[in-house]
Structure formats: structure tokens, C-alpha cells
Amino acid sequence: MLEIMEGSHAVAEAVGRCRPQVIAAYPITPQTHIVEALADMAANCEIDADYITVESEFSALSACLGASAAGSRVYSATTSQGLALMFEVCFNCAGMRLPVVMSIVNRAMGAPLSIWNDQQDSISLRDSGWLQLYAEDNQEATDLHYLAYKVAEDHRILLPSFVCFDGFILSHTYEPVDTLTQEQADSYLPPFRPYQRLDAADPVSFGLFASPDYYMEFRYAIDQALDKARSVIPEAGKEFNEMFGRDYSGLVEEYRLDDADVAIVAMGSICGTVKDAIDEMRDAGKRVGLLKIRCFRPFPHKEVRKALSGVTTVAVLDKNVSLGSRGAAALEVRDALYGSGVSVQGYIIGLGGRDVRKRDIASVVAKAEAGEGDIYYGLRQEVLR
């Protein structure tokens, strides 16, 4: 049933329907509405979860790690500085193959302090071994949580997963959202079945130290699991589509790309603006399309190459920057298209909450066609002086 809801509340409701047994979270803007809503549900016995009010994000994810290892489905949510404080634990969760699911309400990294949106936080954890899914709107942000648990807990995968959606732009915005009923959620997502757990009846040791004779194979195994996710995510998305009629079977999603000369590549809520801009450019006779990256880790190199092989120019929008290099998506797309002859231009855009409008998208397309790329778009020269 469609209901007008704030993004955070829609996500909290979906998380509740995933039946996490342990939730551990620490408040940070703009994640707070999610964890407040879940605390409220726990206080009213609407969810059967133990809610741990930890003293830091570092402990939030550490508690999730312990609870997951002991055999429970777990949940946390954070953003920006909070995620940075979890850095060490993030690598640990992946290394120990614990299927923690965590919402990342994307926000810029300080300094300077900014509570506003970009995607620098989750992108900075791209090498940690977590799955990374990005949502365009609140419906997708909501649904991707079911999908994330399904994939993360799959015994072929056993990796933690971020569900990323843009702070304020989605988290604090009211949109119509179709939330699953508990029965629907249960029919899609079975109870957590740990691969192994801390159990006195069958003692195992978790988190040993590995000498150079063993370490590399552990890392390779994580990469193999991420590679497997390239087929398990579409599988889980297809099943979701068959049951509920919303299609997340693609690691990427195309919009008016069939006959396009210019393709825009983007992630997250900016895709909505891009689609509107494309419609206007199409009306004016320009053949422009969008390739939305839903899954950034594992990165869908093959799918990207296939989708973009017919265009002449690609403009990649990055709400992040690998300082001293380029935007993260631009680097990946250029890698995917290496040797294809397609021109790939990167644009750092919308950092720290700077608004991106339809006319900015049109301007980016014009720059890409003129071969002017690998730039920060929309810098205020008067501030730089």
C-alpha cells in the first residue's frame, strides 16, 4: 500500500520487517530519524530486537559484529564521521564474513564540518569488502534493505552490506512509498541461518591471526565472494520483482540509453534529476541517456561496458573525490571502458550538499561533448580568490 512517508521512517519500517534480533546504533545527523523510529518500535514491542544504546559508532558496529558471530541478524545505521570511526570494524566484519547490514545515510566528510550530502563516506570504505548498494529514491532505499539481507546472508556470499541513500535529499524527504507487509517480508526474507556461530555445543574460534602463508588466500576468498555477488544480487532482485513487482535485478539500470550518443553515469538521488534533465534534452533533440550504478561494490565492469559500448561520450558524475586522483566512479568506468574508444569525462559535483539542478546536468553534457572533463563542476570562483 502506498503511503506518504519520510525516507528515514520508511527505511526504519523496512528494517523492522527484516526482523533484526540485535540493533546497535549511535545517533548522528542525518541518520537519527531511523534509529529513533527503531527505538520507538522496540519500546512498544513492535519489533522483537535487543536495542543496544552504545557509547560510539565504533562500539555500535563492534556490538553488531559480536551479535552476528553469536548467531543473530543485526542492524546498524550511520553516516560520515560515524562511519569513519567504524573504519577498523568495517574491515573486520568483512574479514570475518559476518553478514551485517548497515544503512549509510550519505553525508560529506569533515573538515570542514558539513552535515550535508555527498557520498564521500561510503565511497571511502570501498576497499573494505562490504557490498555497496545505492538508492535513487525512498522506495528503492526501502526495498534494498530486504535485498541486502538476502544477499549478505546467502551462504555463497557471507559478506556485510551497506545500503546507501543520500542524507536529507532522501532521508528527510516525504515521498509515496509502498512498504511490504510483515507477511510479504517474511515470505521474501527467511530467518537468519548462520553459517557458523559462537556456540558452546560446537566451539569454534573466530578472528585468528594469519601468517604470510595464509593471509592472501583470505583476501582472495572475499573477492571471490564479491564476484559471486555479481550474480546473486540479480537473482535476489529478480525474486523481489516476481513477488512485489519492483525490479532491482540489475547491478546497473539504463534510462533512455538505447540510441544515445552521450551517456551520463551517476549513483543515488541525483539520478532522478538526471532523468528529468534527459527528458528535456531529448525533447530538444539531443540523444542523451543515463546509466545508474546501483551496485558500486562489487563494481559491475561487464555490465557497464556492455551498456556503454554504443555511445561516443560518457560523463560520469561523482559526489565524491579520491583526493589527488579522480572521482571513484569515473575511475571505475574508465577502467571498464578501457580500449573501447569511448571518451570518458569525470565531473566532481554536488559536494557537501551543493545543489545539482537540471541545467547543471545539461551543462555537464555540453562540457563532455566538448571534451572538457576531469574537473570540479560548479566551483565558486569568488570563494577561491
Next chain:
Amino acid sequence: MKEDEAACVLFDSGHRACAGCAAAMVARLILDAAGKDTIVVSATGCMEVFSTPYPETAWKVPWIHSLFENNSAVASGVVASLKKQGRKEKVIALGGDGATFDIGMLCLSGAFERGHDFTYICYDNEAYMNTGIQRSGATPYDASTTTSPSGRCSYGNKRPKKDLPAILAAHGAPYVATASIAYPPDLRKKVEKAVNTPGPCYVQIHAPCCTGWGFEGEKTIAIGKLAIETGLWVNFEMEEGKVTRVKKVVRKPVEEYLKEQKRFRHLFRPKRNDDEIGKIQAIADRNAEKFGIDIQLKK
């Protein structure tokens, strides 16, 4: 050892600890007391490294190590998870003094404030031994370590030991105790009491380190005894914030403890430093007064 006795050992032989390592004795003794239905959450440190080189493990109970500073938070999660599943295993978080006094203090404080039902056991060897004998918040006054070396203008560690039992008692911990590997029955009794007391409990175990302190491995127990007998380590129990039991001794002068260890050698060589030895004696005297450990002998 008899066969049936060997079958009960929950911390197995074959680990890589130094000969005479007190931390290894701690592992064995606490599991002896807690029993097989125990989940251990270890911090990074000597004990973790010498007991679990992949693909081997010395632990015959479920065991997890995540990071250096998060064993209390991981334990919180384990406790919550067990509760949700209706399981009854006991949970022990285990760490050295570096993990406990210093880097893990935030997580430890948070877990105790929240009242999670687990026992935190610190094996206190009074420095960062795993990384090569650097000083920690548990290093005693004047001990020479690799980051608090004695030298021409230094007598070693400049600060006395942090009073962590008092800090944790102030969190409202129902049971806080100190113990020593030199007194195994007392240690076992305290661990047993801690794991059977609901709420967050703390046991701090004196664990002399032959490698880090500079004494022969066969003297570990003797050094532990001397720490108690000189009043530089006090074995006590605190229930609901009040000291309820202390081990009384006929006290010996502190130099009998100090002179046995290389970490205090600079107090005796090249010449005896009476001023500094006097300051350490004053620490023991204050301990004796605070806890009332002196046995009054009839004259």
C-alpha cells in the same frame, strides 16, 4: 597429568607462549573456573597471538577476537544475541592491561554503564608486551620499559598505576576483584563468583611477565607472591562498591620484589637509589593503609 584431567582442560597445550608465561596460566585458570559453557571475547595482544595462529587454536570453548580495543563492545553484542536466542552461555571478555586500561577504556566504560551481563578479565602484565614492552596506564611507578626507559635523567615510568578497579566500581559494577596467578584457588573462586553474578563484573589478575619484567621463567609464581607480600599488589574483592575482603600479609620491604626484576634494576645499579625506592615503599604503605592488609604480629 591423568587422562580424565587432561580432557577437562579448556585451554589446550601447544600454544606459543613463553615458558613461564602468566597469561597462559590465566587462560587456563579462568576457564577452569568458568567451565565449558563459556564464550570468550579476546582483545588483540600476547594471549590472542600465541593461542590462535591460523589454522590452529588453543581454545576449546567458543572464542572470538575482533580488534585491540573493542572486546567489551563485541561482548555486549554477544550477550544481546544470546539473550534474544534464549541461550545461557556465560560471556567473558579478556584483555591485557593495554587493551583494558588504555585503548579499550571507552568500550569498557560503555558496556559497564549499560550493565551488560558479562565478566571482564584483565590479565595485567603492566605493559604492552605483544609489541615489545612499552608502558601502559597499568605500568607501575619507576618501571623501565621501552617507552619509559630509565636513563641519565629518567627513573623509568613517571606515573603510578591507574586505579581501574575503583573506576569500574564507580560504574556500579556489582562485583570487582583483583587476583594473582600466584594464588590459583583464590583466582578461581573470584572468577567463579564473577561469572555467576548478574551484571558487568571485573577481575584484574596480576600476571608477571618474565620476558617484559626481566626474570627467569621458573620464578613467575615467586614474583607474583612477592608483589602481594610487599603490598605492591593487593588482592581484594569489592561488592556493590564496597571492599568486602582483602588478603592480609606480613609485609616485606618492597626492594625484595624490585631487586628480582630487570625493569627496576636501575634503582640498584650502578648505585642504590634510596629516594626512589622510598617512594615505591610509600606506595606500598598507602596500599597497606587503604586496604588494611597488615597482619599485626604480637610482640
